[in-house]
Amino acid sequence: MPDGVKVLVVDDEEPFVDALAQRLELRGFTVLTAFNGDAALAVVQEKPVDVVVLDVLMPGKDGVETLREIKQNKPLVEVIMLTGHATVETAIEGMRLGAYDYLMKPTDTDDLVTKINKAHGRKSDHEERIRQANIDNLLRTRGW
Amino acid sequence: MRNLIGRYLNFKEEEERLSPAWYKRFRRKMTILVLVITLVPLFLMATINYYLYQSALKTEIVTPLKAMINKTKHSFELFLAERASAVSFIASAYTFEDLADQNTLSRIFLVMKSNFSGFIDLGLIDWTGRQVSYAGPYSLEDKRYADQAWFQEVQIQGKYISDVFMGYRKFPHFVIAVQHTEPTGHFWVLRTTIDTATFNNLIASMGLDASTDAFILNREGIFQTTSKFYGQVLDRCPLEAPPVSLEPNALETKDNQGQRVLLAYTDSLTPPFRLVLVKQHSEVLKSWIAFRSEIFLVFTASVIVIWLVVFTLISVMVRRIEESDQERELAYHEMEYSNKLASIGRLAAGVAHEINNPLAIINEKAGLMKDLMNMGGGVLDTNRFQALTDAILNSVERCRAITHRLLGFARRMDVTIEAIDVNSLLAEVFSFLEKDAQHRNLVVTMDLAQGLPSILSDRGQLQQVFLNILNNAFDAVRDGGQVTIQSRAPDQEFVQVSIMDNGVGMSEETLRHIFEPFFSTKKGYGTGLGLSITYGIIKKLGGKVEAESQLGKGTTFRVLLPQKRQEGGA
Numbered sequence: 103m104p105d106g107v108k109v110l111v112v113d114d115e116e117p118f119v120d121a122l123a124q125r126l127e128l129r130g131f132t133v134l135t136a137f138n139g140d141a142a143l144a145v146v147q148e149k150p151v152d153v154v155v156l157d158v159l160m161p162g163k164d165g166v167e168t169l170r171e172i173k174q175n176k177p178l179v180e181v182i183m184l185t186g187h188a189t190v191e192t193a194i195e196g197m198r199l200g201a202y203d204y205l206m207k208p209t210d211t212d213d214l215v216t217k218i219n220k221a222h223g224r225k226s227d228h229e230e231r232i233r234q235a236n237i238d239n240l241l242r243t244r245g246w
Numbered sequence: 247m248r249n250l251i252g253r254y255l256n257f258k259e260e261e262e263r264l265s266p267a268w269y270k271r272f273r274r275k276m277t278i279l280v281l282v283i284t285l286v287p288l289f290l291m292a293t294i295n296y297y298l299y300q301s302a303l304k305t306e307i308v309t310p311l312k313a314m315i316n317k318t319k320h321s322f323e324l325f326l327a328e329r330a331s332a333v334s335f336i337a338s339a340y341t342f343e344d345l346a347d348q349n350t351l352s353r354i355f356l357v358m359k360s361n362f363s364g365f366i367d368l369g370l371i372d373w374t375g376r377q378v379s380y381a382g383p384y385s386l387e388d389k390r391y392a393d394q395a396w397f398q399e400v401q402i403q404g405k406y407i408s409d410v411f412m413g414y415r416k417f418p419h420f421v422i423a424v425q426h427t428e429p430t431g432h433f434w435v436l437r438t439t440i441d442t443a444t445f446n447n448l449i450a451s452m453g454l455d456a457s458t459d460a461f462i463l464n465r466e467g468i469f470q471t472t473s474k475f476y477g478q479v480l481d482r483c484p485l486e487a488p489p490v491s492l493e494p495n496a497l498e499t500k501d502n503q504g505q506r507v508l509l510a511y512t513d514s515l516t517p518p519f520r521l522v523l524v525k526q527h528s529e530v531l532k533s534w535i536a537f538r539s540e541i542f543l544v545f546t547a548s549v550i551v552i553w554l555v556v557f558t559l560i561s562v563m564v565r566r567i568e569e570s571d572q573e574r575e576l577a578y579h580e581m582e583y584s585n586k587l588a589s590i591g592r593l594a595a596g597v598a599h600e601i602n603n604p605l606a607i608i609n610e611k612a613g614l615m616k617d618l619m620n621m622g623g624g625v626l627d628t629n630r631f632q633a634l635t636d637a638i639l640n641s642v643e644r645c646r647a648i649t650h651r652l653l654g655f656a657r658r659m660d661v662t663i664e665a666i667d668v669n670s671l672l673a674e675v676f677s678f679l680e681k682d683a684q685h686r687n688l689v690v691t692m693d694l695a696q697g698l699p700s701i702l703s704d705r706g707q708l709q710q711v712f713l714n715i716l717n718n719a720f721d722a723v724r725d726g727g728q729v730t731i732q733s734r735a736p737d738q739e740f741v742q743v744s745i746m747d748n749g750v751g752m753s754e755e756t757l758r759h760i761f762e763p764f765f766s767t768k769k770g771y772g773t774g775l776g777l778s779i780t781y782g783i784i785k786k787l788g789g790k791v792e793a794e795s796q797l798g799k800g801t802t803f804r805v806l807l808p809q810k811r812q813e814g815g816a
Binding site for chain 2: 115118122124125128129159160162164184186207
């Protein structure tokens with residue numbers, strides 16, 4: 103069970119966000135929600151979020167723009183894009199900007215869970231390496 | 247000129263251009279026009295040629311005839327003057343006594359005869375009218391002439407030349423008489439007779455062809471020489487006598503047999519006679535008739551050839567035009583169709599996305615229900631399930647609304663005229679693009695007039711028109727831009743729909759071309775057909791469309807749609 107993985111679900115469709123959040127919670131994730139790009143940015147800024155599940159098409163700040171700002175503010179936060187058929191190109195563009203992966207709506211939950219876990223795994227590895235590097239750095243400093 | 251021909255050919259009637267009657271009329275008018283243009287000059291030329299040639303031919307024929315009779319007249323006058331002079335000379339050179347002597351007279355006569363042809367006899371007549379002496383083949387001594395008209399005349403004129411007559415001698419001849427007055431006051435007359443055979447010689451010397459007749463008439467119209475066709479010497483000439491003319495004259499007339507003849511004549515005063523030349527008209531005009539039939543033949547042949555060529559050419563040309571018109575129409579329809587498909591494709595993409603969202607919701611809600619059943623340990627929270635199924639049904643309803651709209655659009659590919667509420671049509675069209683507008687944060691204002699009269703038109707085509715214009719407006723504005731959809735009824739006849747945006751706008755140059763096919767400013771993805779097809783549809787529906795634009799400020803499209811169905815629309 104992926105205990106304590108903090109997931110932020112961002113979509114303008116509230117019922118969708120609501121249901122997905124509950125399902126992810128049932129699977130042991132800690133789920134936060136936001137209904138537009140700006141709210142998502144605020145959540146990412148304030149709370150420790152591991153993985154963001156981000157819809158590409160949203161009124162206001164769209165998915166790609168939100169992704170860019172998340173990556174700017176919190177480069178370690180992994181983002182999985184959600185997209186329809188018509189916006190696959192946008193999702194790929196998102197991956198170029200640093201998104202971990204994308205999923206086509208309607209999503210298969212097992213897929214989504216797998217991807218969230220993998221994304222989280224990458225984030226953990228990343229953090230681990232940074233931590234290790236810091237330790238090495240500290241040790242080297244001491245030696246010096 | 248161009249306008250004139252254009253008006254004649256009715257190039258303006260574009261609308262009914264594709265009807266067979268139009269092409270028929272066009273072909274007929276074209277044929278008439280070309281035939282008139284080609285045949286009138288041809289006809290004029292032929293006519294002018296005809297008359298010019300006729301007059302030239304006439305001159306050519308008449309001039310030598312005139313010259314000939316003039317020459318012959320002079321020969322006659324000379325002939326008569328010579329002989330009169332000879333007699334005058336004798337009368338002057340000899341005395342009455344010399345001439346009264348029979349021997350002397352005979353000798354003089356012999357000399358005369360040897361020098362001048364035609365003399366038959368010579369006689370001396372004293373003042374009492376008695377023939378004193380005579381030399382010649384007849385015995386005319388002592389014959390009395392006192393009471394004869396010529397004897398009176400010679401006393402007055404001093405000289406007398408008679409008409410031709412038979413007289414005692416029983417053959418045609420004429421008389422020359424010269425009076426001589428003695429100083430004593432007595433007078434005598436010298437009289438000679440000349441055979442008219444000499445006249446015939448003179449006429450023969452004209453060298454006439456068989457169909458031409460020449461003769462001499464006296465003042466009374468009596469033949470002085472034998473005519474080939476009209477009578478013997480001393481017969482009356484059956485031809486109508488033209489007025490006296492001392493100059494040679496020619497005229498066309500009919501002879502007593504009703505034949506058309508060319509008559510050339512000239513009159514002489516002393517002695518008074520008329521020289522006449524008659525040429526058969528048919529003979530005169532032989533070359534003329536040949537020319538006329540040639541010209542007629544050439545003209546007829548030309549007309550036939552021109553007619554055939556013109557008819558064939560114009561038939562081919564009109565058929566080509568007809569074919570190319572049909573091809574154009576077909577291509578236009580195909581373009582219209584592909585444009586419709588393109589806009590449907592675009593629509594479909596949008597709709598797919600719209601449907602995706604409720605589907606995603608259903609997916610998650612149903613998934614959650616399954617999760618709850620699997621993981622809830624057999625305890626079912628009915629209220630929670632109720633809420634979830636409601637949410638699913640809600641989403642299904644959303645999907646149904648979308649598919650319904652799409653069906654409403656797709657079903658109307660064929661033209662059907664029905665009463666349409668423009669406001670609801672605009673709302674329906676906008677609903678297709680609503681999501682797009684939302685995603686791009688466009689401010690779309692629906693400024694719809696209340697109580698707008700419904701119009702009779704084709705729903706599908708109007709949907710296409712407004713979808714097209716709205717799409718353009720959406721393309722023109724930046725994210726967050728404004729688009730206003732306005733409906734009004736400016737008068738009893740039209741409903742006006744304006745679609746305004748505050749987008750990039752167009753230059754005047756661009757504005758001038760927007761309704762032309764294949765003109766596009768959307769590099770890469772525009773077909774350049776949207777507005778030209780929009781224009782075509784509105785035109786067909788009897789409406790009008792105009793665009794106003796300012797670079798950087800925005801564009802307004804104004805569509806006027808007739809409330810009633812327009813006649814002549816397709």
